[in-house]
Amino acid sequence: MDSSRDAVVIDSVSKIFKKSRPLFGWRKKQDEQAKKQEVKALDNVSLTVRRKEIVGILGANGSGKSTLIRILSTLLIPDTGYVSIFGYDVVKDERMVQRLINRVSVEASFFKKLSPMENLLYAARLYNMPGEQARTMIRSILGRLSIKPDRIDAPLENMSRGMQQKVAIARAFLTSPIVLLLDEPTTGLDPRSKLDVQNFVQELREQHDATILITTHDMDEAEALCDRVAIIDQGRIVAEGETQALKRTVTELMGRSTPATMNEVFMHYTASHMITEEDVRRYGSWEKAFEVLEALREEEE
Numbered sequence: 265m266d267s268s269r270d271a272v273v274i275d276s277v278s279k280i281f282k283k284s285r286p287l288f289g290w291r292k293k294q295d296e297q298a299k300k301q302e303v304k305a306l307d308n309v310s311l312t313v314r315r316k317e318i319v320g321i322l323g324a325n326g327s328g329k330s331t332l333i334r335i336l337s338t339l340l341i342p343d344t345g346y347v348s349i350f351g352y353d354v355v356k357d358e359r360m361v362q363r364l365i366n367r368v369s370v371e372a373s374f375f376k377k378l379s380p381m382e383n384l385l386y387a388a389r390l391y392n393m394p395g396e397q398a399r400t401m402i403r404s405i406l407g408r409l410s411i412k413p414d415r416i417d418a419p420l421e422n423m424s425r426g427m428q429q430k431v432a433i434a435r436a437f438l439t440s441p442i443v444l445l446l447d448e449p450t451t452g453l454d455p456r457s458k459l460d461v462q463n464f465v466q467e468l469r470e471q472h473d474a475t476i477l478i479t480t481h482d483m484d485e486a487e488a489l490c491d492r493v494a495i496i497d498q499g500r501i502v503a504e505g506e507t508q509a510l511k512r513t514v515t516e517l518m519g520r521s522t523p524a525t526m527n528e529v530f531m532h533y534t535a536s537h538m539i540t541e542e543d544v545r546r547y548g549s550w551e552k553a554f555e556v557l558e559a560l561r562e563e564e565e
């Protein structure tokens with residue numbers, strides 16, 4: 265593996281989905297085309313992630329985060345643009361990319377009647393891991409994620425959703441992937457479990473040189489875990505950088521003496537009208553500009 269290379273390169277990627285509209289009586293007569301509505305899930309997205317970096321993708325519901333993660337993990341093909349993982353094209357070198365990445369998402373598939381141990385042993389076998397080594401590792405990882413020993417051999421279907429999510433995370437950690445794609449890994453987890461997962465992610469980067477892309481709605485998590493974040497809004501990256509730098513920019517723009525929080529940074533970049541320095545001057549303050557521009561948008565709608 266050429267360590268001097270960028271780990272993930274996303275270059276001008278767009279993805280459009282066609283959604284069917286519900287049909288009501290008279291609409292049935294309309295042209296077939298009219299039934300379709302286009303959703304630009306990703307609009308000319310570019311982002312580069314260096315080796316060993318932890319990059320957060322932040323965005324509201326439906327902003328395009330999962331679509332981007334799915335493209336990176338070869339589950340979706342971009343309409344335009346280019347994506348590579350350590351130089352391998354996600355479309356042309358799909359097999360190689362699949363060997364380098366691992367994706368964790370809430371819709372992880374498991375054999376629900378089997379236990380976490382059986383499910384993870386199955387995964388380990390797919391990666392040609394010797395049984396005994398896998399068993400030891402599975403116990404250690406599940407323990408680190410605070411799954412009690414008596415749960416390890418009980419059917420997965422009896423576990424809470426959060427616990428099942430931890431098993432999904434354990435599966436990704438088991439194979440120490442080179443690039444780890446975490447799609448909202450801590451959504452729905454209790455605070456202690458969240459911390460367990462965050463610590464584990466950091467450890468994976470330190471000990472296995474993993475490169476990590478993580479989508480999250482949790483701004484505290486983004487700040488604590490990510491070297492850099494990209495804020496995505498309606499399929500476009502609207503801001504990118506270190507959380508501290510983004511906070512400084514927004515604090516300045518808001519003309520505040522106390523630093524802006526990451527929540528405020530997020531609100532700023534995803535507002536329906538992004539507030540400029542000129543808006544702040546015109547309306548007297550960031551808050552006033554936000555209020556006026558939001559009201560204008562509501563009127564327009």
Ligand SMILES: Nc1ncnc2c1ncn2[C@@H]1O[C@H](COP(=O)(O)OP(=O)(O)OP(=O)(O)O)[C@@H](O)[C@H]1O
Pocket residue numbers: 281282283303304305323324325326327328329330331332
């Ligand atoms: N398979 C699909 N078919 C049609 N539309 C889709 C499909 N997948 C996603 N979309 C649409 O694309 C847009 C982006 O969706 P995406 O799931 O990437 O958002 P997200 O940022 O991950 O949202 P969330 O935070 O709610 O998970 C949404 O408008 C969504 O409805």
